[in-house]
Amino acid sequence: LTYITGDGTTDASMSFTGTVADINAALAWISFQPAVNEFFQWTVESGGNGHWYQFIPTTKTWDQAKADAETRGGYLVTVTSGAENEFVSSLHPGSATPWLGGYQNRSALNYSEPNGAWRWVTSEPWSYVNWNTSQPDDAGNAEHYLQGNFSGTKKWNDFTGSSALPYVVEYDVDPRPAAIKQATLSITTEDLGNVGPGGLRTDTDTVSIAINAVPPFAPSPTFTTFPWVLDDTFDGDGRMAVSITAGVDYIANMQVLPTGKILAVGAVNDRFAIMRFNADFTLDDTFGDGGGKQMDFGAGLHAKSFAIDSSGRIIVVGGNRVVRFTAAGAVDTTFGTAGVVVNDHVGQCHAVKVQADGRIVVFGRDNNYFRVTRYSSTGVADANWQYQSNDGYNSYGRDVILRDDGDILLLGRGYWNGVDYDSFRITRINADGVEEQVFRYNLGADEFINSALPLPDGKFLLIGRVDGDLAVTRHLASGEIDLRFGANGIVKVPVLNSTDEGFRATLAPDGKIVITGFANNGVNQDLIVIRMNQDGSLDTSFNTTGKVS
Numbered sequence: 425l426t427y428i429t430g431d432g433t434t435d436a437s438m439s440f441t442g443t444v445a446d447i448n449a450a451l452a453w454i455s456f457q458p459a460v461n462e463f464f465q466w467t468v469e470s471g472g473n474g475h476w477y478q479f480i481p482t483t484k485t486w487d488q489a490k491a492d493a494e495t496r497g498g499y500l501v502t503v504t505s506g507a508e509n510e511f512v513s514s515l516h517p518g519s520a521t522p523w524l525g526g527y528q529n530r531s532a533l534n535y536s537e538p539n540g541a542w543r544w545v546t547s548e549p550w551s552y553v554n555w556n557t558s559q560p561d562d563a564g565n566a567e568h569y570l571q572g573n574f575s576g577t578k579k580w581n582d583f584t585g586s587s588a589l590p591y592v593v594e595y596d597v598d599p600r601p602a603a604i605k606q607a608t609l610s611i612t613t614e615d616l617g618n619v620g621p622g623g624l625r626t627d628t629d630t631v632s633i634a635i636n637a638v639p640p641f642a643p644s645p646t647f648t649t650f651p652w653v654l655d656d657t658f659d660g661d662g663r664m665a666v667s668i669t670a671g672v673d674y675i676a677n678m679q680v681l682p683t684g685k686i687l688a689v690g691a692v693n694d695r696f697a698i699m700r701f702n703a704d705f706t707l708d709d710t711f712g713d714g715g716g717k718q719m720d721f722g723a724g725l726h727a728k729s730f731a732i733d734s735s736g737r738i739i740v741v742g743g744n745r746v747v748r749f750t751a752a753g754a755v756d757t758t759f760g761t762a763g764v765v766v767n768d769h770v771g772q773c774h775a776v777k778v779q780a781d782g783r784i785v786v787f788g789r790d791n792n793y794f795r796v797t798r799y800s801s802t803g804v805a806d807a808n809w810q811y812q813s814n815d816g817y818n819s820y821g822r823d824v825i826l827r828d829d830g831d832i833l834l835l836g837r838g839y840w841n842g843v844d845y846d847s848f849r850i851t852r853i854n855a856d857g858v859e860e861q862v863f864r865y866n867l868g869a870d871e872f873i874n875s876a877l878p879l880p881d882g883k884f885l886l887i888g889r890v891d892g893d894l895a896v897t898r899h900l901a902s903g904e905i906d907l908r909f910g911a912n913g914i915v916k917v918p919v920l921n922s923t924d925e926g927f928r929a930t931l932a933p934d935g936k937i938v939i940t941g942f943a944n945n946g947v948n949q950d951l952i953v954i955r956m957n958q959d960g961s962l963d964t965s966f967n968t969t970g971k972v973s
Contacts, residue, residue, distance in 0.1 A: 463600050464908070466511050473508070476595040477501060479516040483588035486569040489523045490545060498595040500525030502544040503572070504552050512592055513578045514907035523591035524580070526550075526570030538562040538582060542570075554580050639880075641935030644965075652953070652967035664705050668716075669693040676728050676742070677928075685711075689727035689740050692718045696727045698740055698749055712753030719755075719764075721745055728788075733778045733801075741773035741786055748803070760803030769808045770795045775824045787824040787834055794821045794834050794851055809857040819849070823876040825884055830855035833903055835876050835886060838864055848873055848886060850903035863903045867895070867914055877929040877937070887926040887939060893918045894926040894941055894954060910960030917962070919943040919952050919971055926954070936963055943973050 462479075466472030476498075484492060486500075493500045502525045503509045516522055525545040528535065535541035538560040542550050556579035560567065567582040571589065574581035583589075654662025667673055671693035678688035685708055686701040699716035700708040707715025727742040736751035737759075744767050748759035755763035767773060767786060774788035782801035789795040794811040811834065812819075818837070825833040831854055838849030847864040848871055854860055868891035877885040882901035889895050893916040898909035905913035918924060922944035929939045932955075939954040950973040955966040962970025 463595075463598075464515060465598070466508065471507060472511065476597070476599055477512065477515055478593045478595070478599070479520075479522065479590065480593060481516075481520070481590045483590055484523075485588060486523050486527070486585035489589070489591035490525070493525075493591065493593040496593055496595075497599055498593040499545050501592040501594040502526070502546050502548050503554070504544075504548060506552070506554070509552075509554055509572075509578060513573055515592060516573070516590065517902075517904055518573075518576055520590050521571050521573050521575075521581075523589050524570040524572045525594070526580075527585075528568040528582075530568065537565070538567075554578070556581055642933040644934040644936070650967075652972045658704070666701075666705060668699070668707070671695075674726075675699070676726065677730060679730075687730070687732075687738070689730045689742070691726040692716065694723045694726075695719060696721050696725055696740075696742055696745060696747070698727060698730070698738065698753065700753060710752075712749075717749065717753055717755065719745070719747060728774050729776055731776045731778050731784075733782065733784075739776050739778065739784055741767075741776045741788075743773065744768050744771050746773065746776070746784070746786055746799070746803070758802065765799065765803045765805075767797055767805075769797050769805075769810075774822050777824050777826050779826060785824060785826065785832060788821045790820050791818060794819060794836065794838075794849075796824075796832070796834065796853075796857070798857075807857055809853065811851050811853070811859055811862075820872070822873050825876055825878055827882075827901060831860065833876075833884075835873055837872050837888075847871060848888075848897060850886075850899065852903045861903065863899075863905070865897070865905055865913075867897070868916075871895070872925070874925070874927045874941075875929065877931060879931065885929055885937065887929045887941075889923065889925040890914070890916055892923045894924040894939065894943075894952070896926060896929070896937075896939065896956070896960065898960065908959075915956065915960040917954055917971060919954075919973055920945050920950065922946055924952065945973075 463476050465474070465476050468474045478498070480492070490500050500523060501512055503512055526542055527545070529541045529543050532541035544550060556574045556577055559574065559580065560582035562582060566584050569583055569585040571581045571583040572592070656662055658664065669692055672691050673693070674690045675688045676690040678686055680686055684703045686703070686705070688699045688701065689697065691697055692699070696719040697716055698712065700711035702708050709715050721743065725743040725745065727740045729742070730738055730740040732738055737756055738749040738751070740747045740749065746760065746765040746767055748756040748763055750756050757763050770786055770788045772788045772790045773786050775786070777785045779785060783806070784799040784801070786797045786799070787795070796809040797805050798807040799805055821834060821836040823835045825835065827833065831852055834851040834853065836849055838847050847866045850863040852860045870892065871888065871890045873886050873888040875887050877887065879885065883906060884899055886897045886899065896910070896915045897913050898906040900906050907913050909915070920943040924941065924943040926939045926941040929937055932938055935958050937956045937958070939956070941952050942949040943952045952971065952973045954971045955963040956970060957963050964970055966972070
């Protein structure tokens, strides 16, 4: 059951038949999702007017939208400059054509069609206009209200007021409630009379739900040294080459654990492997067999990614293998067959996540369709899904995000319409694997996504390359690109003179975005680190340029 406030629809009800333990287990996975409407300020610092704006996706007639905006404490948006038009256009999906606060006053002395007596609902001067080609045209002698983003152009159109459209509300003062939002969820259960004196009895309980705002980031630290300089307390010069065997050893993915130890997956002796290191990057000999575990699935089949479940068990994927290890690094033989599942549906596994109910989502595939397998907590596949990118080829699935509402975001590169170029691709599916929406963004040449970084407010970043430069895009929780980030949603960072590519991103406690990757110096590859602010601008307090190689 998902209980959603403020969406204008009746929420689902549920009934249970089973033991007390079964019912309690079912109730443990109830999720609550607050209303999705958001407020955004066009700040004075960014050249704005300090007002707040809200896109309302519910469709209404122009008169209904105007009345609702005023009930909310605002008014239908007035757009008085090109900069404000750009800002308002960034608030809604590119396909939306919302009502704006313009109309024709047909009783005015200067009324004439199609250009006479246009007004704003606030009586502000009607000076800036942004009509689309051949507009306004008063088609059918009935178009007297202002529609934005006509045909996705950010231009205006005159339209029939009885049509139902979404709309944008503008507020002169901050409309956000100061108090913590509260809601309740009522659960009704029935006693069928098999316990105690007979007769059907009903018991209703109310659960209080508190929603806290996303906490603010911590202040930026005061550094006693330069944060972009290698730390020579680490192995003498800030660098260490870790060689475990005489064969191929490398790390594909790693995570710093709350204990300060470092969990990593990749290859040892050219085999699928998991490792754990101490903070100084010496192997932690309390983990696995002397610091890790090597799985011999054949040379060249390596681990790519991992997830940790609520019991501390580690699910590792790579190639066509899914392996679960205990928190101590031993193979967990209660999973699959002796701890291992062979997955020939996904084939090239690149990402794994664990749902709240314990089920495991594995995603990937190279040069083929996006493919997903979902497993039970014991390693039994309960679903295999496939999503094509037109002809299906040249698609590379790289990362996956599980949303609180049960939707799943599949992230990677997608081929488009058989044309020889690539695109950033986000496919959103529901909990049953049904495709809900696909977003494709052609941002330049030679595009590739390597990973994603979820943000505290539900948005996320995609990290990769575009036009030979390191590239970062920011997206709304739905998957649509967030035009308020960088330049129309993307930041491209050239570092050296050849290919620059981002691989992973981390959110620092102060909200800065730290990205690692590589840059080609013309001879070989250099490691690079980029630090940027929340809006996508480079943090010039980091090596004066926001980047170092």
